[in-house]
Amino acid sequence: MSLTITPTAALATVWNAVLPPEISAMTTLTNGDDLHLSLYRKMFQIRRFEEEAARAYAQSKIGGFLHLYIGQEPIAVGASAALRPDDYVMTTYRDHGLALARGMTPRAAMAELYGKVTGCSKGLGGSMHFFDKEHNMLGGYGIVGGHIPIAVGTAFASKYRGEDRVSMVFFGEGAVSIGDFHEGMSLAALWKLPIVFVCENNEYAMGTPLSRTLSVEDVSLKALAYGMERDRFNSEHVLQVRDRLGEAIARARTHSEPTLVEIRTYRFRGHSMSDPGKYRTKEELEERKKKDVLLRSRIELEEKGHKAALEAIDKEVEDEIADAVRFAEESPEPGPEVLEPTTYAGPFAR
């Protein structure tokens, strides 16, 4: 696959960019069914985790806002399969999927949603602000685009230290209109940093379709202005995501070169739980649900004779999620004494 694209060809693409037919042929899948099964398990865990989170939210057990990743799971899971555990990831407020994909336990994640002291951020962050030092998941961010320059900084530090850890930063297509995106891309390209910018283009910036928020729908073209490598594809298979992101990760790790990757995807739920999603038709949603990558993985694995393994996964995941909900419900809330030491390091009387 060639990443180089001349400006003229790029412009032609802009004019032709009505919408993503099959933007790219699926890359050759590598590794065997074992890996596929384990990644399916992770996607299914995220799906079931969020379905139960939505239920708890509806029962007012979870407060504030809840942005579900349902439909986009192959991206976080494929990316995590391509990354090393010591690589850094940061993402948006739609962060449960990436946290679980990186290895956060459903218990720590669910307890955080419940605002309990056993949560990944001691219950101080909640849904939009997961944080997991152990798995180098440096947070979900509630300010759109705010994390992009920060990921540039971790990439800088990796290069400065002569290490080969890669930073990967996820954001939606809504974030590319924000200044942080430009400033982050600009610095990463200028300093040739080991970073992968992953735009999860789910076609809606909150409630507005991308045709009404972007003058050029092909987000990946923005890389050209920075002299940065780019890639663009539909999320069709978790192993395809892993392989395509793997190329960008290798470029970062081996050559310290950044890449902008645009992955077309779709979220099956609203922007947040409070969004009934009236800006899109039922037909559109049903049509897209037929392309649910998770479901297609399951069908593929069933056809390959892994029915028993899938049923075992079903049971394990159901048990895990039920345990996580129980754990979250039974855990205590943090007391106000947690606030001061998490605001400043030392005593702060006045």
Add this chain to the structure above:
Amino acid sequence: MPQMNMVQAINDALRHEMRRDSRVVVLGEDVGKVGGVFRVTQGLFDEFGDDRVIDTPLSENGIVGAAIGMALYGLVPIPEIQFADFIYPAYDQIVSELAKYRYRSGGEYPSKLVIRTPVGGGIRGGHYHSQSPEAQFIHVPGLKVVCPSNPADAKGLLLSSIRDPDPVLFFEPKRIYRAAKGDVPDGDYTVPLGQAKVVRPGWHVTLVVWGAMLYEALDAANQAAAQGIECEVIDLRTLWPLDIDTVIESVKRTGRFIVVHEAPKSCGLGAELVALVNEKAFLHLEAPPLRITGFDTPFPYTLENEYLPLSHRILPAILEMARY
């Protein structure tokens, strides 16, 4: 002990810490080869190279955002914002991300960095090169704010700021960058954060001040002394966290409190100080506390000496308060 001005003292502190700790990097607009618009980083590029003294594009949000990421990885970045007036593009990163990192990670990650930036009026810079936005950062929990008034404090407070576990905004009063001179201890020298300094002892009126206006307050205090009124002048040095104990102890003795700052009056740090004085020393007061400050207007180009709380505005207030 060598004599230095503020620029030299800050440069000395940066050089000292960069020699001591390879995690320390400096980044900002023109900080490298040029040595910064006020030459504060002059010579560092030659000694430490372009991967530790980093020229950046004009990109304040990117500079501070990237510095936060560097800090998360374990570096100790010291971004320079060329003028405090240019800090607003980075305000989101400072307020939304930097200040909240320790909290949002459940206490696991400090985002430890020092943002250096020239502050205040006195160079006829007009409304984009003269402002004093300290209160806008003091109001954000999670940040510390420092403003030195002399070369020795500049060095000592900067080294303490770099080694402090919390993020620090280090405001450098540009009016006295070269005008303030003094002995600066060689080598490793720190002044603890959070400690005000009684610069001039007195017993009639307490004057609290910081940065370049210290010299105006001292001038007014000396003139008042000629008329028999002895002011106690306190240099706050660290604006947040406040050394409120030193202030209150003084006010309890004098019964009279004046705060002087360049920033506009309304909701400035002076307002907070007056509130604290009222809360903690109300029954000791002999006169209403007073703020002598910049105006609630944009910083003017042509009326700088009227806008700034110079000694000609401070002295009458002292005399009036003493007679109250």
